[in-house]
Amino acid sequence: MAETSKKSVQIEIPSTLAERLEKQAQKAGYSNLSDYITHLLRKGCSSNNNDSSCLNPEEEKKIEERLKDLGYID
Amino acid sequence: MISPHGGKLINRVLTKEEAKKLLQKKEQLPHIAVDESILRDIFNICYGVFSPLEGFLGKKDYESVINTMRLADDTPWTIPIVLDVPADIASTLKEGKDVLLDSGEGKSVAVLHIKEKYTYDKDEFAKKVFGTVDEAHPGVAKVKRMNSLLIGGDIDLIEEPELPFSTQTLKPVETRFLFESKGWNDVVGFQTRNVPHLGHEYIQKTALAFTDGLFINPVIGKKKKGDFTDEVILDSYNALLKHYYLKERAVMSILQLEMRYAGPKEAILHAIVRKNFGCTHFIVGRDHAGVGKFYDPFAAHKIFKDFPDLEITPLFFNSFFYCKKCGGVSNEKTCPHSNEFRIDFSGTKMRALLEAGKIPEGELMREEVVREILKHKKMFVE
Ligand SMILES: [Zn+2]
Numbered sequence: 001m002a003e004t005s006k007k008s009v010q011i012e013i014p015s016t017l018a019e020r021l022e023k024q025a026q027k028a029g030y031s032n033l034s035d036y037i038t039h040l041l042r043k044g045c046s047s048n049n050n051d052s053s054c055l056n057p058e059e060e061k062k063i064e065e066r067l068k069d070l071g072y073i074d
Numbered sequence: 075m076i077s078p079h080g081g082k083l084i085n086r087v088l089t090k091e092e093a094k095k096l097l098q099k100k101e102q103l104p105h106i107a108v109d110e111s112i113l114r115d116i117f118n119i120c121y122g123v124f125s126p127l128e129g130f131l132g133k134k135d136y137e138s139v140i141n142t143m144r145l146a147d148d149t150p151w152t153i154p155i156v157l158d159v160p161a162d163i164a165s166t167l168k169e170g171k172d173v174l175l176d177s178g179e180g181k182s183v184a185v186l187h188i189k190e191k192y193t194y195d196k197d198e199f200a201k202k203v204f205g206t207v208d209e210a211h212p213g214v215a216k217v218k219r220m221n222s223l224l225i226g227g228d229i230d231l232i233e234e235p236e237l238p239f240s241t242q243t244l245k246p247v248e249t250r251f252l253f254e255s256k257g258w259n260d261v262v263g264f265q266t267r268n269v270p271h272l273g274h275e276y277i278q279k280t281a282l283a284f285t286d287g288l289f290i291n292p293v294i295g296k297k298k299k300g301d302f303t304d305e306v307i308l309d310s311y312n313a314l315l316k317h318y319y320l321k322e323r324a325v326m327s328i329l330q331l332e333m334r335y336a337g338p339k340e341a342i343l344h345a346i347v348r349k350n351f352g353c354t355h356f357i358v359g360r361d362h363a364g365v366g367k368f369y370d371p372f373a374a375h376k377i378f379k380d381f382p383d384l385e386i387t388p389l390f391f392n393s394f395f396y397c398k399k400c401g402g403v404s405n406e407k408t409c410p411h412s413n414e415f416r417i418d419f420s421g422t423k424m425r426a427l428l429e430a431g432k433i434p435e436g437e438l439m440r441e442e443v444v445r446e447i448l449k450h451k452k453m454f455v456e
Contacts, residue, residue, distance in 0.1 A: 063251045070241055
């Protein structure tokens with residue numbers, strides 16, 4: 001990762017992936033690839049931050065049941 | 075909800091199928107027997123209590139932690155989480171291969187993917203982490219007893235280690251779910267290894283007054299002689315919670331962690347762990363995680379200045395006393411009265427009273443808490 005300016009950095013990704021993303025970016029109405037990738041990464045970051053939403057319903061149910069059994073929730 | 079440390083909650087638990095497949099190779103793989111404190115580290119790594127750690131530190135991270143208080147990737151981390159192995163076993167271990175970590179009962183609880191074997195300097199470890207090489211310090215004494223080779227590498231959990239008080243132990247994924255289901259955004263974590271007196275309750279309630287929930291998180295694990303036993307701590311807190319807290323506002327679960335008594339550096343680790351549980355705030359007391367006279371009582375407050383990127387907010391509290399004139403718990407900043415009105419929350423004094431089966435003054439400790447403590451024949455670690 002090379003630093004190009006204080007506000008952005010350059011990141012290398014495989015060119016084949018870049019080509020695919022370029023097409024998607026055009027379809028989605030993004031004027032350039034960087035903006036589109038930034039959008040995707042921000043989305044990824046915020047969903048990583050919200051842990052409970054990462055659980056599948058089955059896992060969530062298991063946690064809820066254990067907390068109920070142990071008296072933490074009613 | 076606050077992000078886990080390093081951005082991602084680590085989950086290194088094998089599925090039943092993966093575990094079964096691995097155990098079929100059990101006979102071909104080398105084994106290391108680990109003690110209960112390492113079992114606790116394994117639990118903490120695999121369930122994300124130690125996020126972003128995914129295993130025992132390799133050499134680069136170990137050196138970075140002791141020298142810069144950060145992992146090699148710059149994430150704050152102050153105490154090396156390492157695995158030492160006896161030389162005769164180490165010689166059979168190869169980098170790039172797997173080794174099973176067995177509990178005392180010979181059960182394989184985790185697999186370690188060996189990244190590297192390395193030596194370390196015990197005096198350097200002690201000096202840099204504990205600030206001393208004096209073996210009167212329990213953390214230093216432990217380092218001196220360790221084997222002289224460490225192995226680093228990611229681990230995967232095969233089976234949850236059997237640890238005491240499992241019904242009062244929650245994993246970060248569970249506390250995060252719990253806090254969310256209670257509608258808490260701001261959650262304050264309280265670390266303890268003591269029975270609660272009114273000074274503790276005052277600190278907790280002061281912090282709770284401007285947050286949504288209180289997470290009482292006692293450290294359970296090997297302690298030093300003279301500390302209250304784990305049973306006494308848990309029972310006394312359960313009594314306090316039952317009689318003096320709202321169920322919607324305060325919960326307790328335990329932290330399976332061996333105290334290292336690293337004072338300020340351990341305060342940072344304690345804050346990181348609470349952030350992983352989902353706390354936004356963390357109470358740092360006087361002489362936090364200290365032992366004897368090894369640390370300046372406020373060193374644990376000062377060290378947070380070195381970590382502006384910690385994300386969890388430390389709340390610093392000084393010591394408190396009961397003031398008869400104020401008619402409540404006060405401290406130097408809030409009470410203008412002289413010593414004759416003040417009753418000190420002296421741990422030594424309270425211990426002596428409890429040991430003699432006497433009840434400390436009502437201004438010092440809740441009666442319900444005292445009664446719970448006195449039910450125990452063995453109050454202290456021998
Ligand atoms: Zn006063």
